[in-house]
Amino acid sequence: MSTATNPFGLMATPALDLAPTGHLPYVVDQARPHPDTKTVTVLIGRAELDDGKGLCAIWWPVTGVEYDVEAAYDPARISLADAETRLRAQLAERGMQVTEFRNEDAPLTAAQRGPAWIAQYGCNPQCQLDHAGPDGEPGWHSTAPIETQMRDIDSDPDPDGPELPFLGAQVYVSGYRPQAYGRTTKVWVHNGPRTGELTPAKARQVAREMREFAARLDVLCDQAEEIAVGDFEGDPEVYRLDREHEDARIRAITKGRA
Ligand SMILES: [Zn+2]
Numbered sequence: 001m002s003t004a005t006n007p008f009g010l011m012a013t014p015a016l017d018l019a020p021t022g023h024l025p026y027v028v029d030q031a032r033p034h035p036d037t038k039t040v041t042v043l044i045g046r047a048e049l050d051d052g053k054g055l056c057a058i059w060w061p062v063t064g065v066e067y068d069v070e071a072a073y074d075p076a077r078i079s080l081a082d083a084e085t086r087l088r089a090q091l092a093e094r095g096m097q098v099t100e101f102r103n104e105d106a107p108l109t110a111a112q113r114g115p116a117w118i119a120q121y122g123c124n125p126q127c128q129l130d131h132a133g134p135d136g137e138p139g140w141h142s143t144a145p146i147e148t149q150m151r152d153i154d155s156d157p158d159p160d161g162p163e164l165p166f167l168g169a170q171v172y173v174s175g176y177r178p179q180a181y182g183r184t185t186k187v188w189v190h191n192g193p194r195t196g197e198l199t200p201a202k203a204r205q206v207a208r209e210m211r212e213f214a215a216r217l218d219v220l221c222d223q224a225e226e227i228a229v230g231d232f233e234g235d236p237e238v239y240r241l242d243r244e245h246e247d248a249r250i251r252a253i254t255k256g257r258a
Helices: 080-093 115-121 200-228 236-257
Strands: 038-046 057-061 069-073 096-103 140-142 167-174 184-191 194-198
Touching (some): 038 080, 057 080, 184 200, 194 200
Parallel strands (some): 038 069
Antiparallel strands (some): 057 069, 140 167, 167 184
């Protein structure tokens, strides 16, 4: 890995340096079991991992900062969600339970942008809208959305519509002339093209029901797989005869109407 293409080069700890074998010390998918367990926060960011071996993600422990592990993934080789899944599994095998992934490439929070920004745009500290850039000043504030890797599952999607996540959510804060209209914090929960504007308590209820539903959906899938064992293809010859018969019937009806 060359530091020229590694945005983490400036933060590199000794663990990032190549070992004498020429391998990085913690290449994802080369895990060993670990007896103890501790919780860790992981800072993850994009990088170009051009080691010539198809490397898609790496991690290394850090100290003296407010997270425990830094990780890099190559978006040309793996999605962020898949990288996080693999990192979570590998760190678990090393006795580390991930409590949070922080995306280094996510937009800055208002708190990170500083008090002048907050004063100018009236943001809550968690707001991640770029009011000076593409997001503008819509009169409300929002955290960056979280979303499923899976895209919308509608069997009949709008062909001209944007590709939307199956599920997404973000904190929405209405802040238009707050002295007159007050401030309201809601959670937007998106399902494909639909959005529910929920109180935080209601959104938590959604999360609880999703967990319960997920368990029931798993059971349903077991049933579906059991039933699907009896599925079969139609006989091409019977299919052909059926189509001929159906076409003749439609022709007869059309002729009768003419
Ligand atoms: Zn804002």
